[in-house]
Amino acid sequence: MDLIKKWSLNYVEAGCDEVGRGCLCGPVVAAAVILDDNFSQNLVNDSKKLNFKTRQDLDSYIKDNVLDFAIAELSPAFIDEHNILNASIHAMHLALDKLKIRPELILVDGNKFHPYNFIPHQCIIKGDSKVLSIAAASILAKNYRDNIMINLHKDFPEYGWNKNMGYATLQHREALKKFGATVHHRKSFRLEY
Numbered sequence: 001m002d003l004i005k006k007w008s009l010n011y012v013e014a015g016c017d018e019v020g021r022g023c024l025c026g027p028v029v030a031a032a033v034i035l036d037d038n039f040s041q042n043l044v045n046d047s048k049k050l051n052f053k054t055r056q057d058l059d060s061y062i063k064d065n066v067l068d069f070a071i072a073e074l075s076p077a078f079i080d081e082h083n084i085l086n087a088s089i090h091a092m093h094l095a096l097d098k099l100k101i102r103p104e105l106i107l108v109d110g111n112k113f114h115p116y117n118f119i120p121h122q123c124i125i126k127g128d129s130k131v132l133s134i135a136a137a138s139i140l141a142k143n144y145r146d147n148i149m150i151n152l153h154k155d156f157p158e159y160g161w162n163k164n165m166g167y168a169t170l171q172h173r174e175a176l177k178k179f180g181a182t183v184h185h186r187k188s189f190r191l192e193y
Contacts (some may be wrong), residue, residue, distance in 0.1 A: 013104070031072075107133060
């Protein structure tokens with residue numbers, strides 16, 4: 001199935017997505033992407049449906065062939081203070097703040113978003129597997145966050161973040177039981193083993 005390239009022909013659209021909502025540790029990361037009308041890449045899809053190598057290969061292509069993109073992250077401390085939903089939406093707002101081109105319509109993966117700068121928005125459930133700009137944003141956000149977790153793994157190899165990226169795998173839960181939480185863990189999440 002081909003992803004929808006334009007939701008509305010009348011607007012400059014920014015697709016937004018976030019990654020890391022369900023993780024036990026690390027930041028939540030969001031990206032915003034404004035496609036060029038000539039953007040064409042049939043491998044772009046929901047980042048969860050792509051393997052690591054394909055996502056990495058697409059990263060440069062997306063960055064080099066869109067009109068504009070931006071990425072933002074928020075720390076575990078921010079997540080703990082504001083909750084993961086609000087942190088995810090705020091990260092998307094921060095990514096939109098960083099765009100050089102002002103969008104006229106914001107397309108958001110999921111079903112929740114807070115109004116942003118009087119720009120109309122549309123929430124699209126499973127938008128990262130339906131709309132090309134959201135899929136591109138999901139890839140950029142996923143790659144950015146994966147790289148953070150791979151780098152953090154160097155200091156905390158016992159948690160396996162280079163493989164589980166901070167999600168609640170058995171290895172991660174066992175490491176929490178044995179070593180406890182790190183400064184990178186979200187204290188507001190139930191860190192049960």
